[in-house]
Amino acid sequence: MSAAASARQILTRLHEIMAGRTHAQHKLDRVVEVIADSLDSEVCSIYLLREGALELFATQGLNPAAVHVTRMAVGEGLTGTIAKNIETLNLAEAKAHPDFLYRPETGEEKFHSFAGVPIVYRERAVGVLCVQHVEPRRYEEVEIEALQTTAMILSELIAHKELVDDEETITFGEAHTETEVIEGLTLVKGLAAGQAVFHQPRIEIDQVVAEDIEAERQRVYRAFDKMREQIDALGKEPEFGKGGEHVEVLETYKMFAYDEGWSRRINEAIDSGLTAEAAIERVQQRTRMRMREIDDPLLQDRMHDLEDLSNRLLRIVSGQLGTAATQGLRRDSILIARNLGPAELLEYDRRRLKGVVLEEGSLTAHVVIVARAMGIPVLGRASGVRARVSEGDEILLDADRGTVTLRPGQQLLDAFETRFAKNRERQATYAELRDVEPFTRDGTRITVMINAGLRDDMSMLQLTGADGVGLFRTEFQFLVSATLPARDRQLRLYRDVLDAAGDKPVIFRTVDIGGDKAVPYLNSQVAERDENPAMGWRALRLSLDREGLLKAQARALLEAAAGRSLSVMFPMVSEPWEFDAAKKVFEDQLEFLRARRKLLPEAVEYGCMLEVPSLAEVLDLLIPRISFISVGTNDLTQFLFAADRANPLLAERYDWLSPAILRFLQRVSQATVGHPVRLGVCGEMGGRRLEALALLGIGYRRLSITPAAVGPIKELVRKVDLGEIGAQMNQWLLSPPADLRAELKRWAEQRDIEVD
Structure with a gap:
């Protein structure tokens, strides 16, 4: 049966x-x-x-x-x-x-x-x-x-009390009045305050059993038609007309709206005797259960898009069309949702929408792309938040620290407002440094660049006064696409990025996908068996195996840089031969374009990420072949300590200021002395003031960091004497103190160097 x-x-x-x-x-x-x-x-x-x-x-x-x-x-x-x-x-x-x-x-x-x-x-x-x-x-x-x-x-x-007696109290929910703090995952940094607004008002399903199955089926068909019209209309909105990743997000979104498998499952639920509303809810529940079983973050995000569309369909078929967006925000608001689709976020009045708190969500979710472009702080994985907050509750969102405070008392409100005020003052101070070159007290120019991955990120070059883009992550275009991005689409992105950068340099990192950044269209039996994806079939390993992917990217980058300089960086190089193989792909494409009399880049320089510790042992062999090295401190740290940085039990266990990693980084720095190779750091470590101080002390003069950290790091650089901090770091690394972090902080405070 x-x-x-x-x-x-x-x-x-x-x-x-x-x-x-x-x-x-x-x-x-x-x-x-x-x-x-x-x-x-x-x-x-x-x-x-x-x-x-x-x-x-x-x-x-x-x-x-x-x-x-x-x-x-x-x-x-x-x-x-x-x-x-x-x-x-x-x-x-x-x-x-x-x-x-x-x-x-x-x-x-x-x-x-x-x-x-x-x-x-x-x-x-x-x-x-x-x-x-x-x-x-x-x-x-x-x-x-x-x-x-x-x-x-x-x-x-x-x-509806049809299966329980009136005196039997079944637990359906409870009111909350006390102050409560919920921790989550920072998706988009920032501070915000406002009243809680539920993205979706509750839709009550009054009738579960269908009286006329065919009539319910027709209701669903009409609802599907209306929903698809809405999604198609979104493509004409100004936000999508600008092109870029937003367009690719919408295309993936539309793919689900027209998915026949989804509509078939709803029809099967109607066949079982359910009403249209109950059938949609039934399939939606099954989707949620499947989401909990999926480890792949990209597939989870695609399931979230389907959840968003299910909610739209349910509202249409029930006649309850209003969301908080369509009803309008009357005051400063923090949006509360299980998850949120990118299109739905765009429907909100951005003058009133101050922040978003999600029960689910991840750093690779499509809604994060849109929220970052809108400048709206987002906290994800705030477990149980919808059950612990009521509509209209006062909320303080601290997406910098990864917390949301529900129903704060006056003392907390005052403290938060003080932070807001200080934050505004600091931002004003940092803005004044936009056109100031970061020289140390002893006259050394430090290069401060930004990490980027979207067209929208390029505006931060002008706003921060950074020296260029030290890391442009090309993989984002691959992650938000339903299919492998065509070469002409890649070319347009890279050309737009170079145009936006003007005369400032941009270092393009070739695609780093695979492992925990899986994409469905590149599934591999090898990748599916990865028990530790961070050390598996990913980044350059994947690109060299799928040479067609790297060829297309190489051609797109070379054509985009026609008449200009191009800097290319290869990720996760473990041995020199991998660098040589990747460079050969680019050189072959250069010859291909030259033979067809295409306009070529004025110069092409090659570098690599140092993330795998083995590469440090053969730097003497690699240095003569490269123009620059960028140390990727995030991956390097987890490889050095054999500690998965995604594991919450280990996230705070190993310190960037431990002698182990600082000695390693110092050794890498010393290996480049006397060679015409630019050495830098790209990663979170370089954007934290205390850690940046240590890096300056062990010989690093180039930092590529998040745009928000540029002002604070410029301010730090101007207070540092490199000779003094260099001598002190040498002493500490020769004979490490019990707590190097505490010693460095004390040393900085004695010299009026703010490091928090």
């Missing part, structure tokens, strides 16, 4: 139970009987969240005496794990699962197989529906589908 047929059979029988005049407990008892019978299951049980714990409300197959007796905390046992994670479990052997917890009063010791799905209401688990068998086996996909559809129906019936 198909999933739709199984669900339809259950729906019909549930409808008969609901029509009866019996009390709620009898209805629940009949519900588990129907589900057990329809799925040919020996056990079916319903647990509901009551007074903060999951309570067994009804069962078929377990000991009836356990009903309203067996209780477990959210997160306790298999049932509690399902509720906590809002996930489906399907186990052939329940006892083998690490979260298994035996409850003797239920008499479940003879059952081996177990499957459970959350009963979700307003995106929160309010219960669990589970089935069990004596024989060890995994449940079929059609059975899980039927269970998930049934759980969705149960949530609505419970919410």
Whole structure:
């Protein structure tokens, strides 16, 4: 039997139970009987969240005496794990699962197989529906589908008090009044204050079971047509007319809007007997569950785009078209959402929208591109924020430190306003340094450049007065595209970047994708097996294997730089032969263009990233072949310490100011002395004042950093005497103090050098 047929059979029988005049407990008892019978299951049980714990409300197959007796905390046992994670479990052997917890009063010791799905209401688990068998086996996909559809129906019936008595208090939510701080992931830096506004007002689904399946199908078809019209119209907005990554984001977005597989799954849900609204919600719940199982951040982001479109479709089909954007923001607002699509963010009044807080989100999410261009701070992965905030609550967003404060008291408000004021003063001070060249006290000119990856980033050259772009990450165009970017599209981007830079240099890093920056159109069996993607098939390794990709990029860069100088940097070089192989691809393309009498760059210089420690051991062999080296401190640090920087348990464990990394960096610096090779640092380390002070002390004179750090670093440079800090760093590295960071900070404070 198909999933739709199984669900339809259950729906019909549930409808008969609901029509009866019996009390709620009898209805629940009949519900588990129907589900057990329809799925040919020996056990079916319903647990509901009551007074903060999951309570067994009804069962078929377990000991009836356990009903309203067996209780477990959210997160306790298999049932509690399902509720906590809002996930489906399907186990052939329940006892083998690490979260298994035996409850003797239920008499479940003879059952081996177990499957459970959350009963979700307003995106929160309010219960669990589970089935069990004596024989060890995994449940079929059609059975899980039927269970998930049934759980969705149960949530609505419970919410409307059709399956619980009035005196039974099922936990659906609670009011919050206390000050609370939630930590998250900084997606776009900045400070903001305002009132909480939910991106999407709650859409209540009043009717779950369809009376006329064909009529529901037609409603969905009409809603799809209207949604696609809206998405097509967005492409005509001024923001998209400028070209660039925004256009590529929208194209990916449209790809989902016209995806036949998505509409087919909604139709199948309607076939099972659901209304149009319930069918969309059913497919959306399944999408959310799949998102939790996906490790690939890029695929997760694409699932987020689908979630955004599902929300649009649900609003259209229900007639509840308004979002906070369409209703208008009346005051300074912080937007709260599970996730946000790039198109939806553009609908907001940017004069009133001060910040965004997302329960999910990642650094590679499409909405981050748009938010960065709009200058709106964004905090992601603020777990549970929507359940802990109410519409209109006062919010303080500190995306610099990765926190959001809900319902702050007056003291916190005053302190935040003081930070705001100081921040404005500092920004004004840094702005005054825009046209000031960063010379040290002893007269040495330090080169301060920015890292970039978008056309929009290039405006920061003028705003900060930076010396150029020390790292242009070309991979962003690849990450936001649904397909491999064509050579002419790459050429337009690189030409625009060089035009925007004017006479300031730009160093283009060849594409660094693969590993944790996976793209679906370059999937590889090798990449899929990477247990440590940071050290896997990525960056130059991938480019050399997929030579067509590197050839296209080389041609695009060479043509874009016609009549100008071109600087190319190769990422993750481990041995000199990799550099030679990559350079040969560029030289071959140069010959190809020369043979066709194309206008060529006036000069092409090649360099490499030093991220892999092995390269430091063969620098003497590589230095004669290159024009510049840029130390990538982010990857280098994790490789030196064998510590995954994405692992929160290790993120703060190893210090950039430890003697191990500073000695390594000093050795690299000393290896370039006497050679015409420019040595620099690109990475977060160079943009932090205390760390930058240490780098200056061990011989680094070029820093490529985030645009926001240019002003602070220029200010720092003007207070430093290189001879003094160099001598002190040498002394400390020969005989390291117990806490080098504390010593360096004390040394700086004694000389009135601000390092925070």
